[in-house]
Amino acid sequence: FFFFFFFFFFFFFFFFFFFFFFFFFFFFWVLPVRGILGQLCYATVEMFASRRTAGTLLGRAASFVCPVHPGPVSASPRPRSSSSTPPASTSTATQSKPLSSANFDGMLQGYSRFRNQGWEVERARWKDLATGQSPRVMVIACSDSRVDPATIFDTLPGEMFVVRNVAALVPPYEVGGGLHGVSAALEFAVTQLEVSEIVVMGHASCGGVNAALTQRFEHSKPGRGGFIRSWIKLLDQARERVVAKHGRDGAEPLHELELEGVRQSLANLRTFPFVPEREASGRLKLRGAYFAISDGSLHLLDESTTKFKPVMPVAKL
Secondary structure, eight states: OOHHHHHHHHHHHHHHHHHHHHHHIIIIHHHHSSSHHHHHHHHHHHHHHHHHTTTTHHHHHHHHSSSSOOOTTTTSSOTTTTSSSOOGGHHHHHHHOOSSSHHHHHHHHHHHHHHIIIIHHTTHHHHHTTTTTOOOOEEEEOOOOOOOHHTTTOOOTTTTEEEEEGGGOOOOOOOSSSSOOHHHHHHIIIIIIIOOOOEEEETTTOOOHHHHTTTTTTTTTTTTTTTHHHHHHGGHHHHHHHHHHOOOHHHHHHHHHHHHHHHHHHHHHHTTTHHHEEEEEEEESEEEEEEEEETTTTEHHHEETTTTEEEEOOOOO
């Protein structure tokens, strides 16, 4: 009898201890961190931090019930840096990816990840975007593959109206011959979408600015650099100012011309009549920015001093 009593006492004690430990561990650790409760909490924070819709909450819950492959979502909307999930651009899978560029077949794999993950989670947002766009900011940036504005500013589709070209240049206002791609985009963003801010973002190690400084395509024909030469002639005046002060050789003249190119594009923006009139009424603000690729730092132009000052990122929470 004693042995029977001891056996059952030990069995129930062990069962109670195991059940209590499992209950505590599961509900106070597993669920908040990895499960549906944590997913919904994090999605709620994301929704208020980044104006995401309730579709995010449903998507998080669905991902717990029907999980998807956790690979990098290179083409999907990027979570905010304030969210618990690191942006796809800094994920472990992305960090381990070879630096060589993906071919189009690889990009199609990225589309599959986006369609199965990013689009699915943000289905409500994409449904809203299908009816129109209302970005508040226009970004004029370089075509360089290393300086994607959506990655640098960690934005979602529909938040920026972006124009990219060689060296992030804006031509002055003119109505003469030629095709005016940048002018058309500017006119559309300002007069139709009514953006409230325009950001011109230059960057370090810019090949277009380097070509303008060295004049390497000065005598090239179209197809051999002639189109590039014609476009970067927009930097001729800026180059003369920089060369007069810093010469042509070394890293300093290139860096200074990259900065001066941003100032020149801002000046050219103000030659469009609809830009200064909106600036004067407070409906539009122009900003200059510069991105340093090597250290990931962003610098903003203080037009009162014509100097660029680094932006101090908000510390991680």
